Amino acid sequence: MNRTTTSLAEDLAAALPAQSTTTSGSGISLPAFEGKVRYIHTPPKPCDPLYSPPPGHEPERTRLSSHFLVFSVSASHTVGGAVDDLSPYLKQQEEGVLGIAIEVLVYTTRYLTTLFVSKADTTGHIPNHPPSRTKAVCGTFIKWLVKQERHRHPTRKLVISLFARAQSQYLFPGSAEHSAKHILDDRQLIKWWATVLDPLLALHNHPSDPVPDVQGYLTIPGYDPQELKTYLPRTTHTHARSWNPGHPLADLAETRGVPPTAPPRSLLPRFPDDPKARFMQDLDDEVGLAEDAPVTVSPSKRKSGRWDSVRDLARFWEAMEFRQECASGRVVGFLWVVVSPVANPGNGGELEGKAGLSQASSQGLPGGLERESTPTPSQPSCSPKKRRRKPLTGPIIPRQPRLKGGSSSLTATSTELNGMLTSAAASGDLLLTQEGYDKAMYTLLHLDFANLDVAARSTSKWVAEVVGICGLVGDWGVVVVGMAEAGVRGKDPGGVVDVGNGQGAVNDLGGMVRKKRKVVNEVEVVKPAAVNVLGEGVVRKKPKTALS
Template identity: 40%
Template sequence: MAEDRSAKSRNDLYSRLEKVLGGGLQYRIHHLSTRPTKSDALFAAPPAQRPQRTHCESHLLTLSITSPSSSSSTSNSTSSQTQGRHVFVFAIEVLVYTTATLTTLFVSKADSTGFLSRTPSHTRQSPIRPLTSTFLTWLAETRQRPGIPLVVSLFARAQDQYLFPGSVDHGAKHVLDDRQLVKWWCKTLDPVLRCPTTDDSYTTRAHVIVPGFDYHETTQFFPPTCRSDPVDNRKWRHGHPLLDIAPNPSAPPRCLVPHFPDDPKARYLDELDAEIPDSQPSQTFFSPSKKGNGMWKSIRTLDQFWDTMAFRQECSSGRMVGFIWLVFTPTQPSIQSLEDTVTHLTPATSFNADDLLGADLIFSSQESLGQTEEVSRASPRKTSRRKKLSGPIVPRQPQIKSSSSNVSSRSDKTISKEWPEEGRGQIVLEHTSYSRVHDLLLRLDFSNADTATSSTRKWLAEVAAISNPTADWGKEVTGSNQLAHPASFTKSSQVNDISGMLVRKKRKNTEDRAQAPAAVEASAVNILSASMIRKKPKVNNNT
């Protein structure tokens, strides 16, 4: 049943991608994912508390086409040869962080090779944006948990290449600058925000922060669809939702900012944590000792943190970085999330189930209700003195107390065991194997069509060797979106009509010139020479 649900979920993804890809074009999709493994907490814990137990799973989706250098290959090739004739054109990596109170989808990397524009059947509308929106929407739907908020987070920073080394060297790759990249991501995430399946059970909001930009300067990055929203219910807003998604909003500022890998604000957090007394740089996720209060010396509030981010190296010197969040807040929170919220606010009231069992045994040994109240008010030291232990000692396995963490052991087991079958990749790797193939992709060469085709074949063969899947993994998809072609043709036809009108205006001059009996060029020259000769005799006659 698990495999059936997983295969059904993948087929749903493929059918969605077919609808957004260019009609009549052949694509190949490869989807990798990992099992949820324990990772460092996204939010630092308040003083005298432990961080939330967090699990992370990675997803890597690639889109490939037939290589331009292998267009002359025979059509009756085997599956392995067909796979070897493909070249990557786009890839996106998403990290899914799961805790007992929050699900976070962090877009780690997204990159293209530029070979899509070199294909003979390339359309004017690139499929990269609708593919990214569709994949993130599908992944958010499969990772939604009833009553638990979900966040899609990313930071937009323009670079020449992220996942495909050398792809910027062949010249066909279109690299966006900082402003264009932030606008591109806002337009890409807007369909995810307006997903129709989340209208009833979730309240959706998008938040954007560009360090160094005020409210009016930030609104220029919002997608055009935000203009149709009601004035009192704007989907896109300037600011951050950290106070809404943090596990403990009353904690110090360092406990409210998430710590993602390769994130500019994460590096800034590491530098600010050095200001905390009695803190160790190697354990930035753990709170300081009881002597410290978990506060920075230079930064006291979140507003100061974002103001100083504008002077960071990634955000200054002419560079611009955008932080974007999509927050899906459930209309009815789950009971577990409410219990965890109470536990975070009052951690001292947590207790162990074994203590309740011992109390029940003591209560049952009393004869009257008055004696029970006296024993309940008595201190633990007096109770231990009255009771004498006797008999053989029977060893037992140690039990983990629920008070040792902000999240109960039951919640941690639920996160690790309830891994949904929906939303998994075609190949599921362990974390070490995924890191191996991920590092291999960053060492390959995509500087031209031949080397890119060879690198694609090498990477796919490495994944097949590690996971031992079927003979030919991946999914052949034929695009069915016919709107891309007519849209481009309609625009071109309109341009032709306008140019035709302009040509007609020019033809009036040519028709006037064509009234001469001789050829067009000769008549033009004769008319000019005749006019010049007429002017001269007039001057001579007057004299």
């Protein structure tokens, strides 16, 4: 498993288009898509459990790391950003204009790694011509995080989870006022996110490794399995991988060692700003299970951890249909992609074998969760044997103390610190403290992106804020130039996708360009080399000629 992984900038360059395209009806040839990627994240830190513990059990030790990626383009490459029309400030501004952003929260426990797509949004300043830049950036970032987590924790089941709920803006205040920003409705949005996650079902290991099991799931409260199929991609995947109507919560509970007969509140995750988490909070209040809530039921009933009106998962999803988020004509889709660890056939079916576990342990997993080999929940638990440590021998070599949670030494010279920051800036990757990350997000959510000029000023302010937090000198973004060859237009939904935790995309003509025909003496003439094929139901009338 000691295989090097490509950098995020390399993966983005491979996903973004390289060949010139032509805008619909304009005949203007556009160069390869070029932008600047900036990526900030936090180290894993202890957090509240993602799942409520079953009665009589201790909460799962959980760690959380936040990941945020933004993609910007220069002002001259934005919608309506012709060089002659730019203001003097925009011509000199170097940070560009933020166009695409996505935030992913990574929760880690002993047996499960969960990637929750928290928010995603666009400003509408990226030109609207296919293929979709937003789809490429969001899909590549999620896939890159999946590869990183599977490389660190090869023996854990990995889950990508999100809920699709259309709103005008999530991360870029004022962007809804921009006329070029296109937003899908709820149903179109769910389909778009399914197409973004669909390439994960083609995930594979190194050719010499066993193939992992990857399955996708979709649940929409109030929809039956047959109706859900209309929202799912029809891509044919190998190794029996597919999209399934429903949810994987019962299987994930078994992975965590929780019996399927446990209370529903122990089977459902609680993500930030999650419609089902708010419903769970209301159900907890009814039976006095919420924190600091007055006890309104008998102690024995409260101790059982069961809700009164919702006794199982099926009833929970039925009740979700009548919640405000899912009622009044609104549709909310809950999507999952589950990547199961590979069973090594040459090692008695153990997950990845001892080599994979030792590799994961050597990576310094959070909280020492993998310090010792532990049985999986499906195996009978037994008292672990204590290993007798060998006495230490040899000379004692003193070590300098290190900063807690950091990578720099207390005695590091200014040259070494500058080298670390320069290396981070060269890769577009900055590791911030949780306080610094929260401050950067707070600043972004209090800016304005209503038009090009204010969006450029807001971009400069946000970049300067992050630079000031970590003490950098100059910008840390990395320029990415698209290298992907143009594919078949029909397979890409096209258009600019404005997503806010799934804000959607607008489909255009899929790259089809209608050229102007030459007219001679008011009579339409078609070049002999060109053959026009008319679609079904299209009838062309003969041009009328003037009577002499």
